[in-house]
Amino acid sequence: MFAGFSAGFDQLRDEPTEWKQGGQGYGRRFGSWFGRGAIDGTIQSGVAILDGEDPRYRRSTKKGFWARSMAAAFQSMFPYTTRGGRTFAFSRVAGSFSSGFISNAWYPDSLSHTSDALARGARGLGGDVGNAVFLEFWPDIKKKLPHRKRKP
Numbered sequence: 001m002f003a004g005f006s007a008g009f010d011q012l013r014d015e016p017t018e019w020k021q022g023g024q025g026y027g028r029r030f031g032s033w034f035g036r037g038a039i040d041g042t043i044q045s046g047v048a049i050l051d052g053e054d055p056r057y058r059r060s061t062k063k064g065f066w067a068r069s070m071a072a073a074f075q076s077m078f079p080y081t082t083r084g085g086r087t088f089a090f091s092r093v094a095g096s097f098s099s100g101f102i103s104n105a106w107y108p109d110s111l112s113h114t115s116d117a118l119a120r121g122a123r124g125l126g127g128d129v130g131n132a133v134f135l136e137f138w139p140d141i142k143k144k145l146p147h148r149k150r151k152p
Contacts, residue, residue: 003030003034004030004033006033007033010033011026011029015111032103032106035103035106036099036103036120036124039098039103040095040096040099041095043091043095043099044091044094045091046091047094047095048091051087051090051091052081052082052083053079053081053087053089054079054080054081055079055091056080059139060072060075060136068137069133072132072133073132073133076131092128096121096122096125096128097117099121099124100116100118100119100121101117101121103117103120104116
């Protein structure tokens, strides 16, 4: 779902312009986002196993929007370990920046420089923080949504 939304956003911005508009351009953008996500997730998982990071999100016990948002952001960069402590999120950094650099292989020359890869990696980390905030508040939002009643 994230790849589809992000590809749509890039399609609206026409980035990269070399991929043109239309179905083919959207397909390339979708494939790019999907590929980056697969690379990021694979590297993240491998590094997390090696250094004992627990990839599961744990909701905060703090009260208030700001405190909970900060707790979620903190957890995204300092996750729990399988032993219960905390560690730096080496897996997130490795996954985000590796996918940023590896994706240089299919990006057009105009967007395949070191600075572009670093920017993609930084946006990946920002996406991880945003995802943690989403996971923090989604159960509360979900409770407020109307539910369909099932027929017996």
